[in-house]
Amino acid sequence: MSKDILNVEPKGLWNNFYSLTQIPRPSKHEEQVRNFVVEFGKKLGLETIVDEVGNVIIRKPATPGMENCKGVVLQSHLDMVPQKNSGTNHDFEKDPIDAYVDGEWVKAKGTTLGADNGIGAAAAMTVLESKTLKHGPVEALFTIDEETGMTGAFGLKAGVLHGDILMNLDSEDEGELYIGCAGGTNGNFSFKYKEVPVPAGTVAFKLSVTGLKGGHSGVDIHLGRGNSNKILNRFMWHAQRKYGLRLASIDGGSLRNAIPRESFAIVTVPEDKKEGLLKTLRSLP
Numbered sequence: 001m002s003k004d005i006l007n008v009e010p011k012g013l014w015n016n017f018y019s020l021t022q023i024p025r026p027s028k029h030e031e032q033v034r035n036f037v038v039e040f041g042k043k044l045g046l047e048t049i050v051d052e053v054g055n056v057i058i059r060k061p062a063t064p065g066m067e068n069c070k071g072v073v074l075q076s077h078l079d080m081v082p083q084k085n086s087g088t089n090h091d092f093e094k095d096p097i098d099a100y101v102d103g104e105w106v107k108a109k110g111t112t113l114g115a116d117n118g119i120g121a122a123a124a125m126t127v128l129e130s131k132t133l134k135h136g137p138v139e140a141l142f143t144i145d146e147e148t149g150m151t152g153a154f155g156l157k158a159g160v161l162h163g164d165i166l167m168n169l170d171s172e173d174e175g176e177l178y179i180g181c182a183g184g185t186n187g188n189f190s191f192k193y194k195e196v197p198v199p200a201g202t203v204a205f206k207l208s209v210t211g212l213k214g215g216h217s218g219v220d221i222h223l224g225r226g227n228s229n230k231i232l233n234r235f236m237w238h239a240q241r242k243y244g245l246r247l248a249s250i251d252g253g254s255l256r257n258a259i260p261r262e263s264f265a266i267v268t269v270p271e272d273k274k275e276g277l278l279k280t281l282r283s284l285p
Helices: 002-009 013-021 031-043 114-128 226-243 273-284
Strands: 047-050 055-062 071-075 099-102 104-106 136-142 165-168 202-209 246-251 261-271
Touching: 002 013, 002 099, 013 031, 013 104, 013 114, 031 047, 031 055, 031 114, 031 136, 047 071, 047 202, 055 114, 071 114, 114 136, 202 226, 202 273, 226 246, 226 273, 261 273
Parallel strands: 071 136, 071 165
Antiparallel strands: 047 055, 055 136, 099 104, 202 261, 246 261
């Protein structure tokens, strides 16, 4: 159950993360979570502002004796990747994430968890509410729309932040710091094709590739995880040559920055090739 997360240590961090899982926050739809973070800052009595593009900045003064330390900006983003399995009934603009504890991991049932970057935002919130941590001036910067365009970061005005050191909390490995950046390229392709009637004496199949782990198209790409689009198309390529397979429709993947974990196709094969195709399908792992 989601509330099992409330017992994970450190409790302050995971309580804040749980709160974020209960607020719908797909990219381009951060209104609810932005209001939540603003209210969070104001309840703590901290200076809280929303800039022109919708980023939230919360400032916490230095603890006594630490006023001369360099100011630190803790930056995270509020949006999450809204991806779900085909059999999951979930509306990312309305429904909370159904998260649960599985051994040493926190996972989500049938959807992305939103730890990218909910855990970073929760860490910043935990620093803001801490009454025991000694620190210099702190600013928590919560940007919007990181996953689909970085518009929050790009829209941040020069001079708004007061800190000297910025720590981006959207990282991967505990105890490691990164200096650098990741990039990406979008490609839109179109081609002409001719539709033809389904020949007589053929049978139709729905091919499905499901149950893959998926992952982030940047940081997980070197792990060798299966790409459902590639797997499905490689199979169909060989089946076309061996069984005369024809393609009626194909659909796979859902987001530009997520490794596809489900793909589907409607295909036809001649009746006399049906058993051969079924035998090949049954032999697959």
